Every structure is written in structure tokens, then in C-alpha cells.
Amino acid sequence: MSNVAYSRHDDIAVLTIQNPPVNALSLAVRQGLMAGMDQAEADSGVRAVLIVGEGRAFIAGADITEFGKTPQAPWLPDVCNRIEASPLLVVGSMHGVSLGGGLEVALAAHYRIAQPSSRVGLPEVHLGLIPGAGATQRLPRLIGVEKALDAITTGRHIKAPEALEMGIIDKVEEGDPEAVGLAYTRSLLDEGASRRAVSEMPSPQAIDWHAAYDATLKKGRGQISPAQAVRAVQASVEQSFEEGMKTERQMFMDLMKTDQREGMIHAFFSERAVGNLPELKGVEPRALQSIGVIGGGTMGAGIATAAVLAGFEVVLIEMKDEAAAAAHERIAGNLSGAVKRGKITQQKFDALTTVALTVSTNYDSLASVDLVVEAVFEDMDVKKDVFGKLDAVCKPGCVLATNTSYLDVNEIADSTSRPADVIGLHFFSPAHVMKLLEVVVADKTAADVVATGFALGKALGKTSVRAGVCDGFIGNRILATYRTAADHMVLDGATPYQIDAALEKFGFAMGPFAVADLAGLDIGWMTRKRKAPTRHADERVPTYIDRLCEQGHFGQKTGQGYYIYEKGKRGGVPNPAITRLIEEEQTALGITPRAFTDAEIVRRYMSAMVNEAAKVVGEGIAKRPLDVDMTLVFGYGFPRYWGGPMKWADLQGLGAVLSDIETYAQEDAWFWQPAPLLTKLVAEGRTFDDLNKEAAK
Structure with missing residues (x-):
């Protein structure tokens, strides 16, 4: 079966990309798009082409299985140019994510419509590169230099409503992507809309390029790809589209040869591999619904904040009423920040601080929790005392975790009657912000407890790394x-x-x-x-x-x-x-x-x-x-x-x-x-x- 299916609805040809799970731009997809455009233009009576993705996304970007290999024709810049040059009206109907080359394909279309929940972006800078199929030349012509630089140099995901406001897409509408796309294409044809090739739009207005370059280089702390993107966008102002495309391509190829690009590709794959441990294949984590936290200082409050935001019920234990009240205030302060940033609503804040969170001075409140994280003073005797109390009150099968930064997790585990249930979960402060979680595996830690540590890390949005026991871990x-x-x-x-x-x-x-x-x-x-x-x-x-x-x-x-x-x-x-x-x-x-x-x-x-x-x-x-x-x-x-x-x-x-x-x-x-x-x-x-x-x- 072809990776791009061709169908026809009256005078509209539909090219449906079928490369699960996320329609990455593999060689077969690139070939399919070229062939589909040829077929549509040869198909008598066709006046427009709709490009749509099947499944979870429009096009999630490049095919990562091709990374490091010699690229094969047709290359993506040629595919995009072929789409844009068509005499037919070309529309992209976007859903899920349209990232990197996916957005570049959409920019090659003459019009763009997207689902409200869809996201677009050009994340190439996170791989040490710049967009290489025309985005640095098309996007500034479409939305202006400053907005284009923001999108390209940050590599951020942009939600459809903002993308509409920026001018990246033309319409946002809920519904089946193909049906919505067909209706939009039909309306354009009925209105007599003309082709609207972005490459044929006027060059955008210049800015102070040196200042933009220097500011971007400083912000990236020496990372060169965002700063190079500034120079590529500069070419969209100072050169013809054809010359700008050559400049972009040369910059892209030069960056491909850099150590920074190799380092960022390594980080990209390592981030995905780090939680993939052979020892956990086939091992099911224990059930996690409620979590206990011992200690309401900066670390404990951060862990509790992360847990309630992830949907867990949290019971936090402090020694005295005043300390418990202070801990509740710290967590509420953390969550208020989430409200200000638009991460949660005021209604959600109220629910998290009153229903999801319980602050207590009584260890018996932990009787039914599934996992407890101890975050008290970094002293072995203090921690052993805490684990003795947990040993007495926690239910069988409850995971007992220490947040120690240096201390011997084996010694802590051996102070309990259930060392197989003990693990180290070393969070980094502030725990609701920092991405790293060291999962410290003691000599007697059960495999399903290790799996539970990684499952918690995933639920909290952490990058979890397995560590053995030594002073300071990894x-x-x-x-x-x-x-x-x-x-x-x-x-x-x-x-x-x-x-x-x-x-x-x-x-x-x-x-x-x-x-x-x-x-x-x-x-x-x-x-x-x-x-x-x-x-x-x-x-x-x-x-x-x-x-x-x-x-x-x-x-x-x-x-x-x-x-x-x-x-x-x-x-x-x-x-x-x-x-x-x-x-x-x-x-x-x-x-x-x-x-x-x-x-x-x-x-x-x-x-x-x-x-x-x-x-x-x-x-x-x-x-x-x-x-x-x-x-x-x-x-x-x-x-x-x-x-x-x-x-x-x-x-x-x-x-x-x-x-x-x-x-x-x-x-x-x-x-x-x-x-x-x-x-x-x-x-x-x-x-x-x-x-x-x-x-x-």
C-alpha cells in the first residue's frame, strides 16, 4: 500500500498521508506526495488538492530512522516546491502535530486549516539545525520577521488559536480533518480564491540583524543553530526566494557537520532511551493512586506540588501544626504560579489544595497510600527514624522511597522489615520544575518497585535515570x-x-x-x-x-x-x-x-x-x-x-x-x-x- 493514498471528491483531489503512527516524512511519503501531485494535475476536472494526514497527526516531522543516513531524492525542499508550484489550489488540513518538515509542507500549501487542538512548530534548533525545506524563507513572508524568528529560534510548539492569530494558519475548525478540509477547500473554490504561494509574497521588512543575532546567541548560551536561523531569515529579506533557499540549504548542510548537531541528536535519542531498561521488560509497576510525602520544606512541598498536578491524591506529613500550615502555604504558592501561567484554572487550584491535598501531623494518615517519599533532613538517624514509623503504619506493598541526595539507601532499607519495598527517588529542587529524577536501586529493591519508580517519574513528567547505590549516586x-x-x-x-x-x-x-x-x-x-x-x-x-x-x-x-x-x-x-x-x-x-x-x-x-x-x-x-x-x-x-x-x-x-x-x-x-x-x-x-x-x- 502506498504511503500517500489518492482519492477524489468531485473536483477536489485528496492526498491522504498514511505512515503510522505520526506520518513522518519518510522517503515513501515524499515520493507519494510527488506522485500524488502529478496525478492530481493529470486528472481531468480537478481544480484543487487537499493534503491531510491519517491517524494521530498531519505530519510529525522527519523520519528519525533516516537520521545519520545519506538522504535520498526526492528531498523535502523539492517536495515543498513541487506542491507550492502547482497550478491547482492546494490546501493543508492539519490535526495533531505539524512539526518541522510537517509545517514546511503545510507552508507550501496555498491555504491552511487546523483543528483547535492541533499544534505547529519548527523544532529543528533542538537538533542543532535550522529548518531546511524553506520555512526560514516562507514563514517571514507569511507572518513577518519578528514572529517568524520567535517560532524558528525557540522551536516551541504553537497551539492552533495562537498560530491563527500569528497568521501561520488561515482557519481553525473542529471536526474530522478530511471533512473540515474538504468543506474549506470547497468554500475557497466557490469564492473564486486564487493560488496563494507564500514564495511569491513580498519580502518582509528588515530589522537590526546584528542585534538579533547577538541576542539570540546570548540567549542560547553559545548554541549556534538559533543564531544561524537569524541569518537564514535575513536572507528572506535581502535575497530572492530562490537565492534564499540556496542560502538556507547551505546553512542547513553546514550545521549538519557540526559537533553541536551531533551532540543534540545524541541527546534526542538518549532522552528516549534512558527509561528503556531491559531489566524492566515485562515487569508491571504497582498501582499508584495516592502518594505520601514526609516533610513540607522546599523539597517536600515541590514533590507534593508535582504529584497533585499529575492527578495523585497526596498526604503530606509534618511534625507540628505550624509546620503543616507552612507546608500547605508553600504548595499553594507553587500552584498559584501554575494559575498565573495558565497551566491550571482557579477552579482546579481550589480542588487541588482542598480535595487532592491533605496535610497532617499524624503518620496514621498514611495507612492507605500506595507510595511514600521521605524528604526530611539529610541525616541517617533522622531518616531511619522516619522509615521505622513508615514500616509500622504503611500497608503491605506500599513503596517506601527516600529522597536522599547522598546517603546509603541500602542502610535505610535494612532499617525496615521490608527492604524489597524501599527505593531511592532523588528529586531535584524545585521538584515541581526540575526534570530529572534519579531512581536509586538498592541491593534488595524488588523489580516491580523499580518499575513503579519509573512509572511515577513518567506520570510526573520527569526524565528518570536508573542509579546504583554509592555516595552521591550518579x-x-x-x-x-x-x-x-x-x-x-x-x-x-x-x-x-x-x-x-x-x-x-x-x-x-x-x-x-x-x-x-x-x-x-x-x-x-x-x-x-x-x-x-x-x-x-x-x-x-x-x-x-x-x-x-x-x-x-x-x-x-x-x-x-x-x-x-x-x-x-x-x-x-x-x-x-x-x-x-x-x-x-x-x-x-x-x-x-x-x-x-x-x-x-x-x-x-x-x-x-x-x-x-x-x-x-x-x-x-x-x-x-x-x-x-x-x-x-x-x-x-x-x-x-x-x-x-x-x-x-x-x-x-x-x-x-x-x-x-x-x-x-x-x-x-x-x-x-x-x-x-x-x-x-x-x-x-x-x-x-x-x-x-x-x-x-
Whole structure:
């Protein structure tokens, strides 16, 4: 059966795309559209062509199975040009999603109608590319430069009513896409509407292109594809349509060859693979309707907020009435933000805060919940006490989860009579916003409990990563190491502010010292004190920041840390006390400070991250390198366009990374011990991505 079916309704030919599940633009679909246009134009009496998709969508975009392969003719730009050039009236009837090439096909039609629930968009920038089949040339002609730049450089999904207002589509109407499309096409013919090829419309008005380019590059934190899209749209103003198409195509092909494109394609596929675990095939999760949360602080309130928004009944436990009232207020505040953003209605808010949410000081209120997440103070004795209470009141089969960031989940599990029901669910703050969830599997955790953890993550809209038990699991263990590398550079002469700036330029959302201020310096201080009794004699541990903590300064929440923060002002300014404390420690240790280049800062920081990540994978804490990549991308602000630290290492060449580590080891052999897995891969001429592919078999 052809992927594009041809039918006729009086003088209207209908091309129905039939490539389930989402009508991706495969070679067969492209061929079918070309053949369908030929057939319609050869069919006597046909005056118009309606293009419609069967099933869930109009056209969801490119066929991802063709990614990385040599494209075959007909290429999509030629398909779009063929559709637009037709002497017949061409109408696109859109439903579901029309993304990327799907929207480009629709823009090649002369008129567009869409279902109210449909969405359109050009998400190519999220793959390190720009639209490559004419959207950067057609969309500005249709709706103007500024609106086109917003759509193209953000890659956002645009709902049909907004798309109508923007001028992307001509009409919104509910109904069967084919029936609605036929009625609209008939009305156009009856009105004597003429062909309306977007490429024949006048060029749009120019803007300040340099300012737009610079602003887009800054907003993308170094990602080049959105900024290149600005230049492609510029071509729609300054060149003829034909020349602009050539410019767009050349830019598209140039971006195809970049590391950023390779990194973003890796992230695209890894995001989909990360929750696909062989150990869970055929394993059914336990039923989840009601969830308990212990602790109503920032983390607990965030978890509760995420859970009620996902449709769960939530029982939150606090120690005292005042704390319970404060917790309820925090959750209500979080949900008020959702109301302001239009995510939920006031009526929904009222239902969530009064019916779906129960705040109690009595553990007996948890008797019937299906899963409990403990989010109390990061202290083993405190957590064991909580789990003892849960063990006593929770029903058989209830999943008992700890939100610990570092502590031993095995030890927590063994403090109960049901270790098979215990799992770590490490949320990231704010839990109702951050996408990452580390599902920490203890030695005795039952398979269906693991499946339940992933099912909860999916229900909450999280990217869930499986982690084994160790100090810090995947993310915080690696964080501790690359943060230590930054601390060492500070002792040796780089400033925290140079390091933050260099890493933000690399693409991180924030530098490590700004992040420490945001998280709270007391967290690292506590961790250093906890690890002190077992610390290796050769380990270099800076203590200058502890002096600041001893004075009660913990970062943003106290107004002073590495930076000084003023109320009402965004961000902070360097704290001069830090420079003095660093100099005092350098003098005490006999260190003569030296200069660091930004490139050296990035290389050391990244090498430490990759080396520890390789140890995490080699020890089985992370099952695959891609698990590390997604943890760092979704939880730690790692630039998505590098794909993650393991992908970055592959792009640099593992041999070059190992060589750097071996060079750094000449200064500090204890810290820079090469990961056995990294050494092995280099010796075998293999990559981290080879391990991902092996795991997928």
C-alpha cells in the first residue's frame, strides 16, 4: 500500500498521508506526495488538492530512522516546491502535530486549516539545525520577521488559536480533518480564491540583524543553530526566494557537520532511551493512586506540588501544626504560579489544595497510600527514624522511597522489615520544575518497585535515570569531583569568578560557585565534615569557604557567599572576602598562584567530570554512558548541545582526554587517577557511544 493514498471528491483531489503512527516524512511519503501531485494535475476536472494526514497527526516531522543516513531524492525542499508550484489550489488540513518538515509542507500549501487542538512548530534548533525545506524563507513572508524568528529560534510548539492569530494558519475548525478540509477547500473554490504561494509574497521588512543575532546567541548560551536561523531569515529579506533557499540549504548542510548537531541528536535519542531498561521488560509497576510525602520544606512541598498536578491524591506529613500550615502555604504558592501561567484554572487550584491535598501531623494518615517519599533532613538517624514509623503504619506493598541526595539507601532499607519495598527517588529542587529524577536501586529493591519508580517519574513528567547505590549516586558523585577540580584551580590561582565565567561561556547555565551559592554553602560544608573522618591523606580539600560558613554565610539565602546579593536584584557581585580567604589559605599552604586560561579551566573541569563519570559507569552505578549524559543535562545545567559529558568526550577523542588526565596526574596523582574504563576504551580504540549501542542490543 502506498504511503500517500489518492482519492477524489468531485473536483477536489485528496492526498491522504498514511505512515503510522505520526506520518513522518519518510522517503515513501515524499515520493507519494510527488506522485500524488502529478496525478492530481493529470486528472481531468480537478481544480484543487487537499493534503491531510491519517491517524494521530498531519505530519510529525522527519523520519528519525533516516537520521545519520545519506538522504535520498526526492528531498523535502523539492517536495515543498513541487506542491507550492502547482497550478491547482492546494490546501493543508492539519490535526495533531505539524512539526518541522510537517509545517514546511503545510507552508507550501496555498491555504491552511487546523483543528483547535492541533499544534505547529519548527523544532529543528533542538537538533542543532535550522529548518531546511524553506520555512526560514516562507514563514517571514507569511507572518513577518519578528514572529517568524520567535517560532524558528525557540522551536516551541504553537497551539492552533495562537498560530491563527500569528497568521501561520488561515482557519481553525473542529471536526474530522478530511471533512473540515474538504468543506474549506470547497468554500475557497466557490469564492473564486486564487493560488496563494507564500514564495511569491513580498519580502518582509528588515530589522537590526546584528542585534538579533547577538541576542539570540546570548540567549542560547553559545548554541549556534538559533543564531544561524537569524541569518537564514535575513536572507528572506535581502535575497530572492530562490537565492534564499540556496542560502538556507547551505546553512542547513553546514550545521549538519557540526559537533553541536551531533551532540543534540545524541541527546534526542538518549532522552528516549534512558527509561528503556531491559531489566524492566515485562515487569508491571504497582498501582499508584495516592502518594505520601514526609516533610513540607522546599523539597517536600515541590514533590507534593508535582504529584497533585499529575492527578495523585497526596498526604503530606509534618511534625507540628505550624509546620503543616507552612507546608500547605508553600504548595499553594507553587500552584498559584501554575494559575498565573495558565497551566491550571482557579477552579482546579481550589480542588487541588482542598480535595487532592491533605496535610497532617499524624503518620496514621498514611495507612492507605500506595507510595511514600521521605524528604526530611539529610541525616541517617533522622531518616531511619522516619522509615521505622513508615514500616509500622504503611500497608503491605506500599513503596517506601527516600529522597536522599547522598546517603546509603541500602542502610535505610535494612532499617525496615521490608527492604524489597524501599527505593531511592532523588528529586531535584524545585521538584515541581526540575526534570530529572534519579531512581536509586538498592541491593534488595524488588523489580516491580523499580518499575513503579519509573512509572511515577513518567506520570510526573520527569526524565528518570536508573542509579546504583554509592555516595552521591550518579549526579552528585560526579558533581563532587568536578567541583573539587574547580576548587583545586582556585587554590592554584584561578578565581571563582573566572571559573564561573569560563564555564558559562562553555554553555553551562551557571558556574559552579554561583550554583553553590544557590544551593546553599552549608550543604557542601556538612558533606566535608561528614567525610572528614575517612578522608584520604593525599586529598586536597580547600577550607577557605568553611571560614565563611562558620560566620553564618551560606550563599543566596543569607545574602553572602562567593557573591554578595542585594534584595530585589538579580544575581550577585563578587564577594571581596572570598579573595582574602583564598589568599590566606594559599599562604598557609605555600602555594604560589599561577594564571589559568579559560580553555584550561574548561578542559580540567570537563576532564574531571568525564573521568569520574567513567568510574561511575565502570562500577555499574550508571548502566550506560547515556544515563550519565541525561543526568548531567537534565539535573546539572550541562549544555544540551554537547550531548552530555560522555558525548563531549567522544567528540574530543577519548585518547586526548586520557592524555590530559595523565598530564594532570603528574601534579596530583591521587585526584587524577585515570578511570579503568576510560583506559580500557582508549586501548581498544572504542568510544562511550559504543557502550550505549551494545546496551541497546
